[in-house]
Amino acid sequence: MDKKQELLNKIHDNIKEYCDTYFDFSFQTNNPVVRLHEPTTSGDEIFAAVDTMLSTFTTMGKKVRAFENQYAQYTGTKHSVMSNSGSSANLLAVAALANPFTRDYLKPGDEVIVPALSWSTTIWPLIQHNLVPVIVDCDINDFNLDLDKLEKAIGPKTRAIKLVHVYGNPCNMDAIMALAKKHNLFVIEDCCEAMGATYDGKSVGSFGLVGNFSFFFSHHISTMEGGISVTNDFDFTETMRILRAHGWSREADEHQKYVNMYPDIDPRFIFINVGYNLRPTEVNAAMGQIQLPKLDKLIDNRRETADFYLKHLAKHSEFFHFQKETPKGKHVWFGFPVILKDNAPFSVKDITTYMQQRHIETRPVIAGNMARHPAFKMYEHRIAGDLSSADTVMKKGFAFACHHAVDQHAREYVVQTIDSFIAEFVHGRSKITAAV
Ligand SMILES: Cc1ncc(COP(=O)(O)O)c(C=O)c1O
Secondary structure, eight states: OOHHHHHHHHHHHHHHHHHHHHOOOSOOTTSOOBOSOOOOOOHHHHHHHHHHHHHTOOBSSHHHHHHHHHHHHHHTOSEEEEESSHHHHHHHHHHHHTSTTSTTOOOTTOEEEEESBSOHHHHHHHHHTTOEEEEEOBOTTTSSBOHHHHHHHOOTTEEEEEEEOGGGOOOOHHHHHHHHHHHTOEEEEEOTTOTTOEETTEETTSSSSEEEEEOOTTSSSOOSSOEEEEESOHHHHHHHHHHHBTTBSTTSTTHHHHHHHOTTSOGGGOBOSOOOBOOOBHHHHHHHHHHGGGHHHHHHHHHHHHHHHHHHHGGGTTTEEEOOOOTTEEOOOSSEEEEEOTTOSSOHHHHHHHHHHTTBOEEOSBTBBGGGSGGGGGSOOEEOSOOHHHHHHHHHEEEEOOSTTOOHHHHHHHHHHHHHHHHHHTSOHHHHHHHO
C-alpha cells in the first residue's frame, strides 16, 4: 500500500472512530430533547467530503455529474442538474422557463400560480423574473393547493403552476396535470420538502416540466447545502446547465455545437446566454452519493413516527386537525404539522410553550400564508379568491419533529407531553397526576 493510501485509511479510521463515539443523536431518557432536525450524516459522508477536499478537485466536476445521474435514476427521470440549494434549484427552473432558449418561454407579466402555503424561495424567483405570482389557498385536508380554487384562479395571463408538495405530502398529480393540460400550463414542482415522496408509484418531481429538491441540513438527506432539478426534457436541462454557471456553454452536453458555431471565440469562454453561479461543489456531491442509498430507510422511520403520532393523538381529535395523506400518495413527513380546531380551549402559544419547556422543539407550518409576509407589499402579485385555509394554518398551526432519528422513546415522550398538556389545560390539574 502506498503512503497516500495508508494516510487516507488512517484519516478514515479516525473519522469513523470520532463519529462512532460522538455522533449519537438518539433520544436520551435521562435528558429528553426532541429537536426539529438531527444530522443525517455519518462518518462515511464526512470521510467522502474530506477525501474530496484532499484530492483538491473540489469545484463542480465528475462527482456532481455522477450524483446527478444517480439522482435522476432514483426519481425515474432522464436528467438532473445539481445546484447549491433548493432555492437555487427553484431559481434555475424559473430562470430557464423564462429564458428565450425555452420554447414558448414565459414573458414579463405572465402569471404563475403558487400556493399561499409555500416557502419564500418558491415564489421569489417569479418576482425576480418579472412574472406575477397568483396566490391560491391550500386545502385544509392535505395542505396542498386547493384544486377548486386553483381552477378558478386561472386567467388569460396564467402560464404555469408552481406547486409545493407540502411537508412531503404529494399533490393530487392526476388532477393537477389534467388541469395543466386543459389550460396549457407548464408545471414546476417544488419538491424541497418531499424528497422520496411518490404519487401513484412515481417520484414527485417527475410529473411536471421540472421538479426541484433541497439537500439542506434539515431535509430528508443532506449535502450540507445543495439542491437538484430533475426533468425529462433534454433542452431544458441544457438551458439549466448553461444558466447555472455564468451563461457559458462549457457544461452543456452539446458544448461542441457552440464551439463550431463560434470558432473565433475561445471554447472555454463562450457566453451563449445570461447566467448565475449556482454551482454546487464536489464535496456536496460526494456526500450525496453516500446519502442517497440511505434515503428510503430514513423515510420509513418518518412514516412509522407519523403513524404513531396519528394513532396516539387521535384521542385529542376534538382539538387537533391532522394533515391527511393524499390518496395514491406516499407522504414523507418533513415534520409533523398540527392545526388547532376552533374549539380548542388553548392557543398555539400555550401548547408550543409547554412543549418547548419540555425540550420538544416546535415551529410554524412552513411560514404560514406567504401572502401575509411583508415582502409582498413591494411587489406585484394577485391573490386569487380567499386564503382562509392558509390563514388558519398560519394562526392555528404548529409542527414538531418527525425525522429519521425520532425513535420509539422520543415518540412516546412527545405523545405523553401532549397528553399531559391536555390533561392540565383542558381537564384540570387533578387529572394530570392520574395521567403521569
Ligand atoms: C417548499 C420549499 N421550497 C424551497 C426551500 C428552499 O430550500 P433550501 O433551504 O435548500 O434553499 C424550502 C426549504 O425548506 C422549502 O420548504
